[in-house]
Each structure stands twice: as C-alpha cells, then as structure tokens.
Amino acid sequence: MTNTENAKMDMVASKIMTTQQSVSAAMNPIDSLERQLRLTARDVTVHYGAKQALHGISIDIPDRAVTSFIGPSGCGKSTFLRCINRMNDTIEGARVGGTIKLDGEDIYDPSLDVVELRARIGMVFQKPNPFPKSIFDNVAYGPRIHGLAKSKADLEEIVVSSLRKAGLFEEVKDRLSEPGTGLSGGQQQRLCIARAIAVGPEVILMDEPCSALDPIATAIIEELIDELRENYTIVIVTHSMQQAARVSQKTAFFHLGNLIEHGDTEDIFTNPVNKQTQDYIMGRIG
Amino acid sequence: MTDQTAPAAKQPTQRTLQIRASLRRRHLSEQIFRIMGIIAICAALGFVALLFTDVLRKGIPAFHQATLHLDITFDPEIIGVDPAPVQIAGQSAADFNAAQLAWQRNVAMLNWNNVITAAMTEAAPEGFEIDSRALLAIPETNARHVVREAFVADPSLLGQTHRFDLLASANVDNWVKGNIDRSLDDSRQQLPADTRGLVDILVENGTITQDFAWGLFTNVDSRAAPASAGLAGAFMGSLYMMLVVIVLAVPIGVASAIYLEEFAPKSRLTDLIEVNINNLAAVPSIVFGLLGAAVFINFFGLPRSAPLVGGLVLTLMTLPTIIIATRAALQAVSPALRQAALGLGASKTQMVFHHVLPVTFPSILTATIIGVAQALGETAPLLLIGMNAFVASIPGSPVDQATALPVQIFLWQGNENRNFFEARTSAAIMVLLGLMILLNAVAIFLRTRLERRA
Ligand SMILES: Nc1ncnc2c1ncn2[C@@H]1O[C@H](COP(=O)(O)OP(=O)(O)OP(=O)(O)O)[C@@H](O)[C@H]1O
Numbered sequence: 001m002t003n004t005e006n007a008k009m010d011m012v013a014s015k016i017m018t019t020q021q022s023v024s025a026a027m028n029p030i031d032s033l034e035r036q037l038r039l040t041a042r043d044v045t046v047h048y049g050a051k052q053a054l055h056g057i058s059i060d061i062p063d064r065a066v067t068s069f070i071g072p073s074g075c076g077k078s079t080f081l082r083c084i085n086r087m088n089d090t091i092e093g094a095r096v097g098g099t100i101k102l103d104g105e106d107i108y109d110p111s112l113d114v115v116e117l118r119a120r121i122g123m124v125f126q127k128p129n130p131f132p133k134s135i136f137d138n139v140a141y142g143p144r145i146h147g148l149a150k151s152k153a154d155l156e157e158i159v160v161s162s163l164r165k166a167g168l169f170e171e172v173k174d175r176l177s178e179p180g181t182g183l184s185g186g187q188q189q190r191l192c193i194a195r196a197i198a199v200g201p202e203v204i205l206m207d208e209p210c211s212a213l214d215p216i217a218t219a220i221i222e223e224l225i226d227e228l229r230e231n232y233t234i235v236i237v238t239h240s241m242q243q244a245a246r247v248s249q250k251t252a253f254f255h256l257g258n259l260i261e262h263g264d265t266e267d268i269f270t271n272p273v274n275k276q277t278q279d280y281i282m283g284r285i286g
Numbered sequence: 287m288t289d290q291t292a293p294a295a296k297q298p299t300q301r302t303l304q305i306r307a308s309l310r311r312r313h314l315s316e317q318i319f320r321i322m323g324i325i326a327i328c329a330a331l332g333f334v335a336l337l338f339t340d341v342l343r344k345g346i347p348a349f350h351q352a353t354l355h356l357d358i359t360f361d362p363e364i365i366g367v368d369p370a371p372v373q374i375a376g377q378s379a380a381d382f383n384a385a386q387l388a389w390q391r392n393v394a395m396l397n398w399n400n401v402i403t404a405a406m407t408e409a410a411p412e413g414f415e416i417d418s419r420a421l422l423a424i425p426e427t428n429a430r431h432v433v434r435e436a437f438v439a440d441p442s443l444l445g446q447t448h449r450f451d452l453l454a455s456a457n458v459d460n461w462v463k464g465n466i467d468r469s470l471d472d473s474r475q476q477l478p479a480d481t482r483g484l485v486d487i488l489v490e491n492g493t494i495t496q497d498f499a500w501g502l503f504t505n506v507d508s509r510a511a512p513a514s515a516g517l518a519g520a521f522m523g524s525l526y527m528m529l530v531v532i533v534l535a536v537p538i539g540v541a542s543a544i545y546l547e548e549f550a551p552k553s554r555l556t557d558l559i560e561v562n563i564n565n566l567a568a569v570p571s572i573v574f575g576l577l578g579a580a581v582f583i584n585f586f587g588l589p590r591s592a593p594l595v596g597g598l599v600l601t602l603m604t605l606p607t608i609i610i611a612t613r614a615a616l617q618a619v620s621p622a623l624r625q626a627a628l629g630l631g632a633s634k635t636q637m638v639f640h641h642v643l644p645v646t647f648p649s650i651l652t653a654t655i656i657g658v659a660q661a662l663g664e665t666a667p668l669l670l671i672g673m674n675a676f677v678a679s680i681p682g683s684p685v686d687q688a689t690a691l692p693v694q695i696f697l698w699q700g701n702e703n704r705n706f707f708e709a710r711t712s713a714a715i716m717v718l719l720g721l722m723i724l725l726n727a728v729a730i731f732l733r734t735r736l737e738r739r740a
Pocket residue numbers: 048053071072073074075076077078079080091
C-alpha cells in the first residue's frame with residue numbers, strides 16, 4: 001500500500017472516530033424516537049411517453065435519517081428520486097401522477113415554485129458534476145442565486161462551513177480559486193455535496209453518489225452521509241447492499257416500477273417479508 | 287515478441303489464425319485509408335498553394351508603382367494668377383470670403399497642365415524634342431489636381447519650386463514594369479514612341495522610381511486616373527457592412543438559437559421553424575440579394591448601394607449559419623451541467639446564462655466570426671442592390687454610397703486596362719484574404735484563450 005493510501009485510510013479512520021463521538025454527543029438517539037415524517041408519497045406514477053416507469057409508489061420518508069432505495073437496474077429508483085425534487089419536469093415526455101408532500105405540502109401544486117422546492121430539496125448526482133468554475137464559485141453559486149448571503153464575508157462563511165461539513169475543506173483550503181473540475185473524483189463528489197449543502201436544503205437526494213468512486217473515497221462519503229443525517233433528511237439510491245446496510249436506517253426495495261417492500265434497514269436485510277426482496281438481497285450478498 | 291521466446295509458447299489455435307487473417311485485412315484497409323487521407327490533404331494543400339502563389343505572384347508588383355519625382359515651379363508667368371487675396375484693414379469678413387472664393391475659382395479654371403509640362407520639359411534631357419501631348423501621357427491625369435490642391439492649400443508657393451511625388455500613368459507603369467512587349471510596333475503601343483523614350487531616360491536618371499503604392503490603401507477607386515485607383519472606399523464599405531452584420535446578426539442569431547434550443551416548447555411549429563432555418567442556410571446568396579432589393583430598397587425605400595442595405599442582406603444570409611452553429615454548440619453541452627444547475631434551484635434562465643452560455647461561448651464566438659468572415663467575402667447579393675456602382679468617395683456613414691472589397695475585385699477584374707488592373711485585382715484579393723486571415727486568427731486566439739480560462 002502506498003503512502004498516500006495509508007494517509008487516506010488514517011484519515012477515514014480518524015473521521016470514523018470523530019463521527020462516533022459526535023453521534024453520541026449529539027444526544028439524538030434517532031432510532032429510539034418516533035421519527036417525524038418529512039416526505040409522504042402516495043400512488044406516485046411516472047410515464048415516459050407511453051411507457052409506465054413507476055406503478056403507484058406510496059412511501060413515507062422520515063426526517064433526520066437515511067433512506068436507501070435499492071433494486072435491480074431499470075426498476076425506477078432514479079425515476080422516483082427525481083420525482084421528489086421535480087427533476088422529472090426537465091425530462092421531455094415525462095408525466096408524474098399521484099401526490100408527494102413535503103411537510104404536508106403538495107410539491108406538485110401548480111402554485112408551488114419549483115425553484116424554491118429545489119432549494120429545499122438538494123440533489124447529488126451519480127457522476128460528480130462540478131461546474132467548470134472555481135471551487136469557491138461552485139459552492140457559492142447556490143447561496144448567490146438564492147440570495148442567502150448578505151455580504152461577501154457571509155458568503156465566505158457559508159462556503160467554508162459547507163466545505164467543512166463535506167469534509168473537503170482541509171484538502172482544498174489553499175486552492176479555492178482553482179477549477180473544481182481539477183479535483184479527483186472523490187473530491188469532486190464531496191464538492192458536489194458541499195454545493196448542495198450550501199443552499200441549506202432540508203432534504204438531500206443522492207443518486208448512486210459513490211458509483212464512480214474507489215473504496216476509499218466511498219468510505220469518506222459514507223462517513224459524511226452518516227454525519228449529515230443529524231441535520232438532514234437523506235435519500236440515497238445505491239446498488240450496493242453493503243452500502244445500504246451501512247448508511248441507512250430505512251430501506252425501500254423497488255422492482256419493475258413497483259415498491260415491493262420498505263421498512264427499517266435491519267428488518268429488510270435480516271428478515272425480508274417478500275420473496276423478491278429476499279432473492280435480490282441474497283443474490284447480491286450471497 | 288517476448289511471448290514467442292517464452293517456453294510456454296504453443297501452436298496458434300484455429301481461432302488465433304482466424305483473428306490474424308482478419309487482422310491483416312483490417313491493417314490493410316487502415317493503410318489504404320491513411321494513404322487516401324494523405325493524398326486528399328496533399329491535393330487540398332496543393333490547390334491552396336497554387337492559389338496563393340498565383341495571387342502573390344500577380345499581386346505583389348501592384349504594391350509598388352511608377353512614381354514621378356518632379357520639381358514643379360509655380361512660375362507666376364505660366365500660372366498667370368494674382369497672389370491670393372489678403373484681408374485688408376476695413377474689409378468685411380463677407381467681402382474677404384467672396385474675394386477668396388473668386389480667387390479659388392480662378393485657380394481652378396487655370397490650365398495646370400502648363401505647369402506640369404514646364405516641369406517635365408525641365409526634367410527631360412537638354413534638347414529632347416517632344417510635344418506636350420506625349421509629355422502629358424507620363425503623369426497620371428490627376429497630377430494637375432494634386433498640384434492645384436497644393437497651391438490652394440498654400441498660396442505662398444507662388445514663385446517657388448516644390449518637389450512633388452506624382453503617380454505615373456497606368457500605361458507608364460506598365461511600360462516600366464515590362465508588362466508590355468517592347469518589340470510591338472508603334473501602332474499597337476499605348477504610348478507614343480517619344481513618350482516611351484523619355485520614360486526610359488527618366489527611369490535611368492531616377493526621376494521615375496518604383497515607390498510603395500500607398501495610394502492603393504488611401505485612395506478611392508478612379509476611372510479617369512486608373513493609376514490612382516485604391517481600395518479605401520471599398521474597404522470602408524466592407525467595414526460598415528461588417529459592423530451592421532455584427533450588430534444585427536450576432537445578437538439576433540444567438541438569441542434565437544438560445545430561445546429555440548432552451549426555451550421553445552417542442553411543437554410542430556418549432557419543428558417547422560427548425561427545418562426552415564436549415565433550408566435557409568442552403569439558399570443561394572444571390573437570392574438574398576434579390577430579396578434585399580425588393581424589401582429594403584423598393585419597400586422600405588432605403589438608399590441603393592448603401593452599406594446599410596448590404597449589411598442587412600448579409601445579415602439575412604449569415605443568420606442561419608449563426609443559429610445553426612449556436613444550436614449545435616448548445617446541444618453539445620453535457621446534460622450533467624444542466625442538471626447540476628437545475629438541481630441547485632437555478633431557474634432555466636440562470637442555468638442558460640450562468641452555465642450553458644459560458645461553456646459554449648468559445649464555439650459560438652468562432653462560429654459567428656466565421657459567419658461574419660463569410661459575409662465579408664460575399665459578392666453576388668451585393669451586385670443586386672447596386673453596390674457594384676462606381677463610387678469615387680469614401681463612405682462617411684453606412685447610408686452613403688459605397689462598394690465592398692469583393693465587389694471591387696469583381697469590378698477591377700473587368701476593367702479594360704487589363705495590363706494594369708490584373709495586378710491591382712490580385713492586390714485587392716490579397717487585402718481581402720489578409721482581412722479574412724486576420725478575422726480567423728482573432729477567432730482562434732479568442733477561442734484558445736477562452737478555453738484555457740474555462
Ligand atoms: N428519460 C427517460 N426516457 C424514457 N425512459 C426512461 C427515461 N429515464 C428512465 N427511463 C426508463 O424508466 C425505467 C426506470 O429507469 P430508472 O432510471 O429510474 O431506473 P433505475 O432504477 O435508476 O436504474 P439504474 O439502477 O440502472 O440507475 C427504465 O425502464 C428506463 O428505461
């Protein structure tokens with residue numbers, strides 16, 4: 001193992017330590033409390049042209065917890081995720097039915113402003129997609145367009161704290177003016193997370209955020225998700241059973257556009273009710 | 287190589303042999319393609335080289351022109367004019383002005399050729415017999431205007447001798463440059479025998495030299511004095527048209543491309559518009575000229591031969607190019623960038639102007655500059671809106687009469703004084719090509735600069 005890899009592992013290890021401390025210090029024993037419902041979806045259907053991609057999905061997503069969506073490729077995980085911040089609106093020919101409520105408010109209400117919704121529900125994409133601008137500008141963009149910073153110092157404060165929360169600050173503090181595209185894949189993905197956090201969203205949607213990353217970068221991001229859970233509602237799509245088991249408290253299993261089963265991650269992984277869920281989990285893990 | 291020496295090397299299997307056989311075929315086709323490509327490039331480069339050498343060979347001589355260095359004496363006896371009026375005490379300004387105008391009119395009416403003839407006789411060797419007609423064939427016909435203007439500008443020249451650099455006539459230039467067969471007999475020569483003899487002597491003693499032809503750049507076109515014909519008018523005309531195209535075609539083209547690509551709902555109507563724009567790009571440019579004549583001149587009553595109208599016609603012609611190129615550039619932007627912006631809560635307009643446009647800017651810029659360069663070289667539509675008229679002045683505004691560089695080339699190419707204008711035509715082509723190369727260089731420079739910054 002090379003020196004840099006060693007250093008990275010050390011870093012991950014130290015991060016895990018600090019997280020464990022902070023979790024216990026946060027006095028937020030999530031699992032024992034009744035979680036507040038953040039998002040409620042009822043009978044959500046999606047059509048791409050004539051093709052139906054989702055058949056009536058109903059699910060509740062709790063606050064301050066990580067919910068993971070698993071299921072075979074093409075089952076509609078990304079499609080459902082995109083319903084939550086209305087990114088499907090940008091896809092030509094996509095039609096969404098049913099209702100999704102954020103804190104009791106219908107997000108498909110015509111009077112609701114999508115721009116505001118997306119400021120409340122941030123998204124991190126599968127492939128890191130930093131803007132071809134400086135690291136600083138990447139993070140500052142959201143606060144700028146939403147008018148969140150009153151002064152330059154304010155903005156700097158937001159950028160620095162977002163980068164800190166994303167665990168990237170130490171690595172990039174000396175080169176904030178360099179292009180974000182010049183970072184490594186894992187750093188780019190953390191930059192994208194920092195960019196999403198900077199807007200101060202309530203919910204963060206992540207579509208396979210680690211699929212383009214190596215195990216070390218993945219570990220860092222998973223750690224990060226675990227930390228973020230204290231303050232945000234997180235929904236993550238993943239193909240890795242281990243990842244779902246590691247980071248999420250709730251898991252939902254999709255198959256062919258249907259939500260087959262959802263519940264506490266532990267239950268889903270230890271004794272799934274549904275045969276398909278069982279097969280999928282066993283097939284992947286075993 | 288090392289594989290074969292390894293002890294584990296074994297007989298190639300049937301499969302490997304098959305692959306090898308197909309490999310040979312593939313390599314062969316690749317080889318053929320490479321050779322064809324090289325041939326194609328060589329052919330293209332060859333033609334370009336041919337074009338350039340031809341243009342340079344013909345055009346370079348035009349940058350030097352036979353110039354006559356004459357000591358002209360403003361002899362009051364020959365000129366026969368009173369000294370310029372001076373304002374006397376008690377004379378009113380109006381009276382003085384009137385006196386001045388009268389004097390100037392008087393000066394203009396004089397036969398200034400007399401002064402030139404005298405100077406020429408002076409320059410000719412002692413005892414060289416030549417009549418004044420033959421003598422006056424040496425300087426270009428505008429020489430008397432040059433001398434008169436110098437005098438009007440500075441009346442104190444009266445009685446003094448001043449050295450003038452006058453253009454020699456086109457025929458003299460041809461003779462000096464050896465464009466004319468010296469063995470032809472008198473009846474087929476442009477210049478009388480005496481004149482030719484004198485020219486040779488003047489060249490010998492340095493009175494006629496080949497000087498750099500600044501007039502090519504500073505003068506306007508001229509028929510009466512072909513040796514003084516220059517590109518200044520056409521150049522300004524082209525510049526004005528370019529300005530009109532840049533001011534109109536670039537914003538309109540880019541804005542419509544952005545609207546069509548990013549904002550317009552996809553419908554029958556937008557499909558129809560798209561097809562029409564693509565077709566418009568293929569419409570022969572002369573058709574745009576007809577349209578321009580019908581719409582801008584006949585309907586809107588804009589002046590003929592004006593760079594404004596030319597610019598409008600070229601704008602119509604360039605718009606499809608710019609729209610298509612801009613749309614292609616916008617389409618090439620990765621969806622990930624758009625999603626990133628939208629996912630953060632940027633509105634569509636913010637997404638376009640903050641993220642999509644900055645990355646596409648270099649390509650849009652290159653496309654527009656190339657579109658403008660194309661417009662600059664366009665001739666056919668300009669002929670139909672009267673820009674091939676002979677205009678002997680530099681246009682002061684886009685609504686003044688003017689011609690354009692490519693049209694000037696076309697006009698000179700058709701000039702009856704072939705011997706002289708062949709070189710001028712090629713020189714004009716060089717100027718136009720130089721302008722094109724400059725524009726393209728700017729495009730490349732901006733592109734690399736912007737791309738490095740992005
Ligand atoms: N833009 C689109 N246009 C048409 N069909 C689409 C589009 N996006 C997704 N689909 C279809 O909808 C279905 C669900 O796709 P989705 O991307 O949600 O799957 P997924 O579960 O995220 O798969 P993966 O794990 O491979 O990312 C698929 O059958 C897919 O072909």
